[in-house]
Amino acid sequence: MNLPGMDIDALEKFLRDSGVPVRGDLRVELISGGRSNLTFTAADDVSTWVVRRPPVAGLTPSAHDMAREFTVTDALQDSAVPVARTVAFDERGTALGAPMTVVEYVDGRVIRDQDDLAALTDEQVAASATELVDVLARLHAVDPAAVGLGTFGRPAGFVERQVNLWASQWDRVKTRELADVAVLHAALAEAVPSTSAASIVHGDFRIDNTILDAADPGRVRAVVDWEMSTLGDPLTDVALMCVYRSPIFDLVLGSSAAWTSDRMPTADALAQSYAAASGRDLGDWGFYLALANFKLGVIGEGITHRALRGSGAGAAAERAAEATPEFMAAGLRALEGHRK
Template structure:
């Protein structure tokens, strides 16, 4: 049988055994997602199953596929009220699969990725799902990160200013052509960085398809997944990104008709207000955060196409993901200028 890209099943079987996992029968591996982020596999024997994640095989966006980061935060959250999968093993040096990789328990719950997946939910289910997503995000932002052992996980002071610089550098690393609006938005963001901001664990990629729902209960999150962009920073960056993901153009980045862009979910403004009510916090400098989220997503879309052009298998539509970049930059400019 041909091995999956980025996978070495015999080496993975040995690694699991070295980490206290006694296999029941032959280890098999299926690709869950080769898509827009890290490669994700389901590894299983005759009794149990695990999820294995590693970076793409080529065309990496610097700092955007950090498995050590994902491992650190999910390990630390095990004893909190934030739902995460149970951690199993971490190959920090990449000896097993040729790149750092994490292994966690497989949760057999439901993931709502596409409009077709969403069709299975009633309007009441969607409402319950939305409320739960907001509650879980609020719980994450409420975690005492020092008590969880994550005091050195990031540097909240100056976080949003560094984000502007980080994503500007990412653009230079992955751009496939010049876009004047990128520089315009970058300059406006640099001039509008808030003088103060909040501090919490941030997920960095929070939306409905990055959680696993309990079977038969879309109003209950079993596990939040895809933590490779998490850090300590401003919680409003999480909220704004969740809201900006609602734009229809995000379908081009994902390469599918995404559930999260469906008009069955509340609008971005409604989601932000729900979060504000849940946490009792305001949304200061909200236009800045929306603009920054648009800037980030525009760069991410460009990076997906960059990886595709570099030969990485990033899934259907990857070569055209950058077509969304200009629209995100334009949306960011409208936001920071106070326009709809």
């Protein structure tokens, strides 16, 4: 079987060299690819693991940071945040030619699109949303220093750097000129909060980046996809989770996402649930919503930028930038409400 990015013999040798017993033949299957990290299941006669590595082409190191993912997952092993049990990390990429993480397989249900969501009752959908918000609040309550993540990021000035980062990214990926981008960037730069909290942030939190219990979807068994995690302002996590609820996010993903379904709580309801679960004040909320919209608009533009330059991502990727003006306009509306 040809699995791009995978060498089964090299993986088996790496596991054995790492002290992981392999009993019987190692069987490997690809379970997720595309623009995201490549994700495989590897199983012997006794155990099953999940192996993740960056894509074989089009690498963007900050978006496929395996060291970051493994470090934070390993640190959260005994915390109130459910994560997969870590097994081994090939930081130098000696086995597969790129850094690789290995964690225990978590059996459960992944709700990616609205077809997956259709299998849940309304009560299960509501329970899963409540649990997701609670898990995010628990993540933000973890003391980074207490779990060995005190130097995991630079929380001071985090929000201002985010504003500048996404403006710079726009300059790299824009496929046309959009006046609202410069207007929103300038408005965000002027509205950066003078103070902000600091916590571990996931950076990409929504239902499809978790594994739910198969029998009880109101229980998260593991939070996954930590490659964007850092130390920063927790409200950036919350606002992004809420803006992901926008139906235009489907254009960015190229599918009808479960998280954009009108069966899910509204963005306002999610934000208020988080405030109640975390005890945090949602001060400057309009700014955080505007920043999240700015980020997603740039991401959509970037997907189309790469597609037009031959990434092979298909027609859906070429349409992702159609969402960009909508996100920029939503960001400006959020900031206008912030000023009132």
